[in-house]
Amino acid sequence: MKTILVPTDFSPSANNAAAYAFEMAKVTKADIKLCHALKVPAESIYAAQVAWPLEDISHLTEGAEAEMKFLTLHIEQNSPSQHSGFKPGVDHSIGVGDTVDYIRNVVSDDHISLVVMGMSGANLFSRFLLGSVSRELISKADFPLLLIPKNYVYKPIKKIAFATDLHHEDINTINALAGLASYFNAELLISHVEGTHDAEKKQVKEFLTEVTTRTQYNKIYFRAVKMDKVTDGLEWLSAHGQIDMLVMTHRKDAFLTQSHCEKLVSETHVPLMVLPNKNMCLII
Incomplete structure (x- = not known):
């Protein structure tokens, strides 16, 4: 059984991401696992600035368990009618320590297919914490990460849009995305931010020929976005492309750098999926 992991800090944004993941799981017939990493107040860099209650780990865990039960009931009871009668199972885990390390360990131990999380938290402290987690995961993750805008x-x-720099590894990614799109009978829009050079036009043609040859999905389309800057083109696609999800691959020294990803996290109007820089055989 496939499993979608949803890290949460119990903020409205994180709860919203959990609700999104639950609806997605109904269609893809996956289970949900919620996770939360406790940060011990005495070890926090904010300990001198925040009036932490004097609670031990046991009490903190009890509080997190109660929050998990409430969140589980919330996403189950507020979900629309079941898709094809399938109801995802909802499990949870609570750990202690660094949030990013804990998420990565859960992904590895439980063979997670996809991680879904909110882009911002409920308040200044929560927003900073969850935002920093998102940024670090983009940099370190070797698994698909789906970021859901607040609200x-x-x-x-x-319609799912995949932003490509025409790298040959993107053919495998497109194949994996076609599998995801097929669950929803969705269009898969291959998008490239391009200039007007003849050499680039030739590269586009050759790339699309290879996509057509190797990908067995009849709802794949291509759209060129003519912008001078990659990020500007992707922001335009997010806002005006009538898409329901934007997908990109994070390659540190290439088309979509960490700075591109971070800017899109703050600007995108639709869910943003960031894929690791490796061949993808499965997204969900």
Whole structure:
């Protein structure tokens, strides 16, 4: 059984991401696992600035367990009617320590297919913490990461856009995305931010020929976005492309750098999936 992991700090943004993941799991017939990493007050860099209650780990864990139960009931009871009668199972885990390390360990131990999390938290402290986690995961993750904008309400996924720099490894990624799109019978839009050079046009043609040859999905389309800057083109696609999800691959020294990803995290209007720099055989 496939499993979607949802890290949470119990903020409204994180709860919204959990609700999105639950709806997605109904369509893809996956289970949900919620996770939360406790940060011991005495070890926190904010300990001198925040009036932490004098609670031990046991009490903190009890509080987190109660929050987990409430969140589970919330996403189950507030979900629309079941898709094809399938109801995802919802499990959870609570650990102690660094949030990013804990998420990565859960992904590895439980063979997680996809991590879904909110882009911002409920308040200044929560927003900074969860935002820093998102940025670090983008940099370190070797698994698909789906970031949900605050207050974005799930709707049936009809069009997924994949931003490509025409790298040959993107063919494998497109194949994996076609599998994801097929669950929703969605269009898969291959998008490239390009200039007007003839050599680039030739490269586009050769890339699309290879996609057509190797990918067995009949709802793949291509759209060129003519912008001078990559990030500007992707922001335009997010806002005006009538898409339900934007997907990109994070390659440190290439097309989509850490700075590109971070800017899109703050600017995108739709869920943003960031894939690691490796061949993807499975997304969900």
